[in-house]
Amino acid sequence: MTTLELRGVSKTYGEGAAVVQALSGVSLSVEPGAMVAVMGPSGSGKSTLLTIAGSLEEPTSGEVLIDGASLSRMSRNGKARLRRRSIGYVFQDFNLLPGLTAAENVALPLELDGTASRRARTAGKRALDDLGLGERADRFPDQLSGGERQRVAIARAVVGERRLLLADEPSGALDSVNGEAVMRLVHEACKRGVAAVVVTHDAQLASWADRVVFLRDGRIVDQTAPPAGPESLLTSPGQIP
Amino acid sequence: MSTGLRERPAAPAPPAGTGNGGVPAFRAVTRWAWRMFRREWRQQLLVLALITVAVAATIIGAAVATNTPPPANAGFGTARAMATFQAPDPHLASQIAVLQHRFGRVDVIENQTFAIPGSINTYQVRAQNPHGPYGQPMLSLVSGHFPAGPGQVAVTSGLASDFGLRIGSVWHQGGTARTVVGIVQNPQSLLDEFALVAPGQVHNPTQVTVLFNGYGRPPAGLAPHITAAGSQTPNVVNPKTISVAGLVVGMLLIALVAVGGFTVLAQRRLRSLGMLASMGATDRHVRLVVLANGAVVGVAGAILGAVLGLAGWLAYRPALEQNAHHLIGTFSLPWSVIGLALLLAVVAAVFAAWRPARAITRIPIVTALSGRPAPPKRVRRSAVPGLVLLVVAFILFGLSGTNDGLGELALGLVVLIVAVILLAPFCLTVLARLGRRAPISVRLALRDLSRYRARSGSALAAISIGILIAVIISVTAAARYGNVLDYAGPNLASNSSSSTRPTARAAVLTVPET
Numbered sequence: 001m002t003t004l005e006l007r008g009v010s011k012t013y014g015e016g017a018a019v020v021q022a023l024s025g026v027s028l029s030v031e032p033g034a035m036v037a038v039m040g041p042s043g044s045g046k047s048t049l050l051t052i053a054g055s056l057e058e059p060t061s062g063e064v065l066i067d068g069a070s071l072s073r074m075s076r077n078g079k080a081r082l083r084r085r086s087i088g089y090v091f092q093d094f095n096l097l098p099g100l101t102a103a104e105n106v107a108l109p110l111e112l113d114g115t116a117s118r119r120a121r122t123a124g125k126r127a128l129d130d131l132g133l134g135e136r137a138d139r140f141p142d143q144l145s146g147g148e149r150q151r152v153a154i155a156r157a158v159v160g161e162r163r164l165l166l167a168d169e170p171s172g173a174l175d176s177v178n179g180e181a182v183m184r185l186v187h188e189a190c191k192r193g194v195a196a197v198v199v200t201h202d203a204q205l206a207s208w209a210d211r212v213v214f215l216r217d218g219r220i221v222d223q224t225a226p227p228a229g230p231e232s233l234l235t236s237p238g239q240i241p
Numbered sequence: 242m243s244t245g246l247r248e249r250p251a252a253p254a255p256p257a258g259t260g261n262g263g264v265p266a267f268r269a270v271t272r273w274a275w276r277m278f279r280r281e282w283r284q285q286l287l288v289l290a291l292i293t294v295a296v297a298a299t300i301i302g303a304a305v306a307t308n309t310p311p312p313a314n315a316g317f318g319t320a321r322a323m324a325t326f327q328a329p330d331p332h333l334a335s336q337i338a339v340l341q342h343r344f345g346r347v348d349v350i351e352n353q354t355f356a357i358p359g360s361i362n363t364y365q366v367r368a369q370n371p372h373g374p375y376g377q378p379m380l381s382l383v384s385g386h387f388p389a390g391p392g393q394v395a396v397t398s399g400l401a402s403d404f405g406l407r408i409g410s411v412w413h414q415g416g417t418a419r420t421v422v423g424i425v426q427n428p429q430s431l432l433d434e435f436a437l438v439a440p441g442q443v444h445n446p447t448q449v450t451v452l453f454n455g456y457g458r459p460p461a462g463l464a465p466h467i468t469a470a471g472s473q474t475p476n477v478v479n480p481k482t483i484s485v486a487g488l489v490v491g492m493l494l495i496a497l498v499a500v501g502g503f504t505v506l507a508q509r510r511l512r513s514l515g516m517l518a519s520m521g522a523t524d525r526h527v528r529l530v531v532l533a534n535g536a537v538v539g540v541a542g543a544i545l546g547a548v549l550g551l552a553g554w555l556a557y558r559p560a561l562e563q564n565a566h567h568l569i570g571t572f573s574l575p576w577s578v579i580g581l582a583l584l585l586a587v588v589a590a591v592f593a594a595w596r597p598a599r600a601i602t603r604i605p606i607v608t609a610l611s612g613r614p615a616p617p618k619r620v621r622r623s624a625v626p627g628l629v630l631l632v633v634a635f636i637l638f639g640l641s642g643t644n645d646g647l648g649e650l651a652l653g654l655v656v657l658i659v660a661v662i663l664l665a666p667f668c669l670t671v672l673a674r675l676g677r678r679a680p681i682s683v684r685l686a687l688r689d690l691s692r693y694r695a696r697s698g699s700a701l702a703a704i705s706i707g708i709l710i711a712v713i714i715s716v717t718a719a720a721r722y723g724n725v726l727d728y729a730g731p732n733l734a735s736n737s738s739s740s741t742r743p744t745a746r747a748a749v750l751t752v753p754e755t
Contacts, residue, residue, distance in 0.1 A: 056519055056606045077261075077523050084262075084521025095516045095610070099276035104269075109520045111269035114262040120269075156520070 001068050003164050003195035004030040004053055009062035011048050022048040023218040030197055035190040037209035038199045045218040046199040047168055054087050054166045055079040084113040088157025092169035094149040096141040103137035106156045127155040147178035158189050165189055165196040171205055183208040261525050270526050274533035288499045289542050292586045295491045296546025299582040301553045303575045306480030309565045315429040317470040320375035322455035324466045328446045337451055344453040348373040351446035357403055364400055365435040368443040375452035385423030388439045395423035395437040428568035484578050492589040497703035499593030504696040507531050507597040514601055515609025524602040535594025539587035627663030630656050661705050666698035
């Protein structure tokens with residue numbers, strides 16, 4: 001089953017003369033385990049596409065399906081439940097909750113979904129361990145570096161049984177080394193069956209994706225499978241470029 | 242940096258049917274609210290300080306108000322009734338015997354009054370059993386011991402001072418020499434100056450008081466002598482009800498101010514709340530964060546206020562004992578009023594947080610995540626109903642003056658407060674228009690107040706009502722102070738006294754003492 005499907009999604013902001021067409025009839029499918037990069041100039045509708053896909057915003061027209069379930073038929077609480085259980089977000093500026101430790105940030109979606117605090121915390125620490133942040137689990141966000149914060153955000157996005165990872169410029173606030181590391185983590189998550197949509201300006205980082213979608217003025221103007229990414233160099237022994 | 246996912250982080254499946262996450266979600270959200278309060282309590286200092294001061298003032302004020310009047314059992318000890326006889330009375334012994342027969346145990350206190358030489362003041366020589374069944378609360382030992390025989394006496398400190406006595410002195414009084422063995426006092430009346438002797442040692446009493454627990458009809462002929470404890474008609478307007486009324490009005494004003502404070506705080510946390518919602522928090526969770534913050538502020542303010550109030554009470558209690566002329570127990574406090582104050586502090590804070598909590602859930606998540614302040618809320622047009630209510634309030638005040646009615650006055654005040662609340666946003670708009678030619682900083686401030694008048698209006702209303710109350714108190718106090726016929730007016734000459742006939746309010750007599 002397709003994890004994420006957008007059918008003719010349009011979004012307009014404002015009224016009258018101030019109307020802005022953010023998206024126009026965008027259709028997109030993302031299969032389980034696939035990683036799709038979305039590229040385009042500023043104002044092309046990349047972030048709007050992501051927020052609509054993640055049920056944070058309503059499309060003006062069109063339909064969004066996650067695991068076959070239409071968002072338009074869901075209540076506000078139903079969408080909130082979907083975000084807790086199926087969708088993980090990674091934002092450019094991390095969006096970790098101040099006042100909560102790294103482990104508590106990761107465990108929060110589980111606790112909001114009714115998992116007992118201790119079990120959620122254990123799951124959160126395991127998620128951080130898996131991302132090499134086990135020793136930083138009790139640190140607060142302002143005690144972590146940018147790269148560490150983004151890894152915590154990724155741990156929070158994949159903890160539990162999430163099937164869809166939406167990342168809006170996840171490496172935008174990081175240096176190139178940390179940016180590559182973040183993309184590697186997203187790629188690793190996709191290998192385990194998570195579908196990912198990553199908005200990025202960086203063509204180098206987009207090369208991690210299975211497919212690249214180009215947006216301009218709210219329309220998909222091109223879709224392409226990128227050339228073999230950096231990992232292909234490691235996974236194709238015997239071939240010398 | 243080199244990291245990699247070894248395996249998918251597993252999490253236990255959430256229990257089915259917990260749409261709002263149940264207790265774990267509640268705990269997680271309130272924990273976060275508490276952490277945020279600890280990090281940002283300085284931003285809520287105004288509301289916290291207001292609640293703290295209100296609770297502390299209520300505790301001290303109510304404690305002083307309820308403890309200043311004489312105790313309800315003053316003169317009765319632990320007895321339910323008392324019979325007073327003027328001596329000499331040839332039937333005294335038989336009347337006491339009748340009371341004893343009818344009601345069981347009695348406590349007899351005999352008094353003989355003497356003048357203090359060189360003074361217009363008097364003192365009493367009192368024969369009372371210090372360990373009597375009912376009179377113990379009216380007698381306490383300051384130092385030494387109680388008199389045990391005919392040659393012993395214990396005196397109050399005032400009397401000791403007047404006669405230059407101390408423990409061990411021999412006092413020649415009424416032709417009898419007695420050794421001073423102790424210093425005593427009447428805890429229920431520190432103005433009560435007396436010399437305590439052993440029972441039966443007052444030979445010519447001028448007054449005899451018999452304390453007993455009287456149930457049912459008194460014996461024939463004794464009814465005029467008997468007074469029951471607490472026989473005065475209870476007054477609804479007593480210190481407790483006045484304290485509660487002041488508390489309720491005070492907390493209402495604080496809640497009005499706190500609405501603005503919590504709204505600003507919610508706006509500051511808008512992005513964090515957006516993050517929470519993007520993670521799957523429901524509207525209820527988001528509301529809970531703001532409400533929990535309000536509750537935390539209320540609880541913190543209540544606890545701080547209680548500590549401050551009790552400390553103030555402990556510091557002031559000795560001075561109050563001297564002013565009120567009776568001893569006051571350390572924990573003789575109006576606990577029901579204090580409990581209500583603590584409860585109202587929390588309720589007022591939660592009530593104030595309710596409106597911003599609801600408003601914050603109406604902001605789209607994407608807008609919240611952007612951290613942009615929400616556009617000013619459109620205010621419902623409240624000027625016309627406000628003006629109408631203002632007119633109604635003044636009509637009611639007029640009627641209360643002509644009809645002498647308390648009901649119209651109270652209703653008029655309530656209507657006036659509602660009118661002020663409704664008119665406050667309109668006044669801010671008018672103020673902003675009037676300030677068009679003001680310097681840029683003032684103009685910007687006024688314009689900002691006007692743009693966000695939905696929240697600043699409540700603060701203006703609270704300030705206005707606060708000043709209104711202060712003005713009412715000042716005007717009323719000034720009017721009573723200037724009224725020579727008012728029994729509370731302190732402007733009588735030193736040789737005058739006033740009395741009021743209970744059945745006729747207008748009949749106030751001012752009688753010069755000769």
